[in-house]
Amino acid sequence: MRTTRSKAAAAARIEAARTASTAGELLERLRSCFVRTQTWQHAGRYVSALVSEIPKRNGWTIAQQAGDRTPDRTQRLLNRAVWDGLAAVSQVRRFVVGGLDAVAGRRTRRGLRIAALDETGQQKAGTATCGVKRQYMGCAGRLANGINTVHLAYVRERVGHALIAARQWIPAEHLTDPDTAARMGIADGHVFRTKGQLAIDLCTDAYADGVAFDFVCGDEVYGNCTPLREFLEQHEQAYVLRVASNFMLTLNPQTRMTCAQAVALLATDKRRWQVRSAGTGSKGQRWYAWAWIATTSPRHYVLIRRHLKSDELAFHYCYVPPGQPLTLARLVRAAGLRWPVEETFEFSKDTFGLDQCQARLHTAITRHTVLVMTALAVCAIAAARLKTRTDTQAPPPHTPDQRPPTEPGMIPLTIPETARLLATIRHQPKPADHDTHWRNWRRRHQARARWLHQRTRLSREYSLAS
Template sequence: MRTAGELLERLRSCFVRTQTWQHAGRYVAALVSEIPKRNGWTIAQQAGDRTPDRTQRLLNRAVWDGQATASQVRRFVVTGLDGVAGRRTRRGLRIAALDETGQAKQGTATCGVKRQYLGCAGRLANGINTVHLAFVRERVGHALIAARQWIPAEHLADADTVAAMGIAGGLAFRTKGQLAIDLCTDAYADGVAFDFVCGVEVYGNCTQLREFFDDQQQAYVLRVASSFMLTLNAEIRMTCAKAVALLATNERRWQIRSAGAGSKGQRWYAWAWIATASPRHYLLVRRHLRSGELAYHYCYVPHDQPLTLARLVRAAGLRWPVEETFEFSKDCFGLDQCQARLHTAIARHTVLVMTALAICAVAAARLKIRTDTQALPPNTPDQQPPSEPGMIPLTIPETARLLATTWHQPKPADHDTHWRNWRRRHQARARWFHQRTRLNREYSLAN
């Protein structure tokens, strides 16, 4: 597929040796394939290698620039999605969506591992967290364009831990809000511009991040907690919850607007906005129509940009695609299946997953109009269904499956047999060493 060739050719300058660049291409092809799990062994087998050594070397020791690779992926995604949007009469908003996603891990040896809240598990669990920046082009598509792993301060404070986890010397502790600043700084350095930045509460509650966007004249719609303090005028400060209870009791202050189209239709909510003492800063409140649950967004729009409730609502409704992007990255490309332990290896696996996702996201966007044959949506509740419903446009997972069939790597006839034997031999060797280790332990009955 032409899209894959475009991006992989861009990445060539990021690699010192041609062989390493070619193996990175085979790694990406393995991520796009339909293998059930994507770890060092399965990726090496899919790539046509006889052992996992080359795959492990690519992630750990090979000489290539992961940050430059991420920059090329970022430019490819933005240029590709903007190119599709440019062919439309309504080009839509350009959104930067900040969020984090976790990976459950066992033990204590993996870089950044800690017992912490993992969104993927919905609870406290042992794992690692990575902050991501996604680019969302309204009505076109979305993909990840930057990532930084969050590493606990106690890991960076211990020299032995830093060495064991392969963390570069001099790396300072960064909060998730500060990592978000780093990601946006990288995007700005590549010439990427956003109409709005959106994010969940951990970023909305970060004063340093909000001040960074204010200094950059960057509009944002960031979720904040109900306890977030607002300055309404020179004498009054109160929480978001109290401000809504005081100023938004009149139903005429609420407007029912769609937060955008979902798979089941328009997502309708009631919205209200409250001005603050700071010019161009507002509190945007979303109310669920059935449950009445409230969500709070702290907003900023510079003086040279249009400020309307409709525009803020559109921006707030465009944060959710980052969740879908995480789902695709994990289910289709193995973002959370990497078994690497060292800092560099985890970062390199992440950027190669971003590469696979970028290829499929841009290809799906380019094919969207040509592959969308859906019947028109119903106008009345009692309307009869169409005789032919048509088909939705190609999604990222379907585009990955299509690409996998055209990107198949030819392998020797005995390739699968070799890998079955290699795995059994490696497992036998590992079992023997585990048994020997147990012989050296001293066991005693508990009193």
């Protein structure tokens, strides 16, 4: 094991106190975004309520957890109080990037810095909420009534990840009708922006704060957006963006074809494919077969990922500016680092209530999102600092028939467990034995399950190699 159980428990207690201090540091940074001190203080209580273990995070429950007698102050914070949400996002962004980079700076291999673009939504009933429309909702996996917000996550390889920017997508019909815009609290001058254009806005804000990325990654919504690709290339920003199978390529001045056609013609040779890991998941290495195809530009490539069992294909359009390393291995690493944004959404919703907001006005929805990002940032930085000091997992299996270890150890403190630890430390002088027992039980159970998953996957890898 990397460290003993007692040392890990001590590290967790020490980090809990440090996390509380870190939360105070971020909230102090946000002070300049608020006109009145009382509003800023209530925002701090709102964030504390988000980190607490209340089962639902809406205006009523947050107000009760914050100690208010009615929801009025919470509703005023989101709707009418004077404070700058965009400036608050900037402070959160600098805090996240600086914190994760500091942890990475203490390691020998610092890893890639990834900007992961993706959208997530919240299902809504009725038609009164700003941005609500019947549309495809990833959270539901189908067409549903709801709102969508485009997010930018900062992913530091082998360190951690958190959200650093967000813009709500608003349908054009809500903006062209003045009565609807006024009823939904949409400010004058707000123009329609596609999700790809919102991604440009998010990257612009990040660049304005001096944030640098090794790659920008995103799914087909962003890979198929020509203005976004052009914007990134103008800023000499490398990217690995998913595209559809019918995405058109120019392989030479006389040849244009789709990605699917290019694979059929050029990638049938088995020697073109290399089996590489897209990164380590909770169940072990994520192995795929990869190939890449050159285009007319020496800096543009198509990266193809093939599932080893189903042969399902995924296509990535890649750009690397001159002077930066261009290798298949580096592109594969970048492509595999897009998935943490999904985990970030899961934590933001399940632990901090990103999708539990019952606000209807544009300003209120935006402000709730900012405060959730603040709570997530504090716990993400604490979890990153603790990652190596609280990891007591047994060594991974080497053979498919290996017997499970007697003591599986514990996984590192995750963002949800860090939030629980912070909630406990704020309500009690020391972590309660009962809470500590359950926190350790969950982490030990997850370590055992992870080990068994890795052994199962190892047996599949053996069968693929035979």
